[in-house]
Amino acid sequence: MLIREAAPEDWPAVWPFFHTVIAAGETFPYPLDLSSDLGREWWMLAAPHRTVVAVNAAGTVVGTANMTRNRPGNGAHVASASYLVDPAHHGRGIGRALVEYTLDWARANGYRAMQFNAVVANNHHAVKLYRSLGFDIVGTVPEAFHHPVDGYVGLHVMHRPL
Template sequence: MKEIDIRPATKADFEAMWSIFHTLVANGDSYPFDADTTRETCHDYWFGQGVQSFVAAMGDERLLGMYKLIPNQVGHGAHVANASFMVDPAAQGVGVGRMLGVHCLHEARRAGYLAMQFNFVVSTNLAAVTLWKKLGFTVVGTLPMAYRHAQLGYVDAYVMHQLLSDPMQWPE
């Protein structure tokens, strides 16, 4: 098996990123974007101002997934990171999401973030909820019927959070 490399995303990755994005949002089961979200909106989401995006690639042959890392809020909330992940459906279930999650937590700590928060994890996305719990996140809030699932109708979304270091060691 070829090695999977996680590296910063480049503009040359965008076509493959767009393909993954478009496929996943069309499903209507885990991301808030509409199926007709434009390429430009997708590009801004992954390459906009202040966005750090990374991709998991198998050599130069295939992009398997991606994540973006941003501050969850501005100013006094910027010490908390936020991230968004997408894995190519053909690469799901083999650990790519876990690799991206571990990499993201490392990058967040390296960038000086003190915590990470996911604002909108669809409750029926059991693979994501299970992965984030295994990687140390807890559900800190439930948004009742906040997501309109394409097959299930209105379902809950979770806010998930993790401290990235001991608050007793945080700068003042």
């Protein structure tokens, strides 16, 4: 698998699984009816931020991540990232590879830590993955996410030093 800088022409390959994941409403606090144009604007970040795609041996885009600072100004030393893996390719280590890539990017760019502000508490696969890579849950905002099946669930804030 290759992880490379995303180009504008990658969006048509990202959009179908981006849309599937967002419309399911289980893992991202985005509007369920998010349009392709607004999704592209929110996901495909311009420099100095970064968006990458994971491409398998067949040349198919199977995942994506974006990386940015968590906050501007006096909080700019903490990175943040978001990840999407095509559901048709779950369980193949793509998410782990993307998280490791973003951690390397953050270290190389002088960040002191990485923080995720909104990890859905019942997204057990993501929580397990992040914890296995050294992230701790530093707090949970109760009932901050309206899950379509489980109702109101918490959002974890997860952090790890670099």
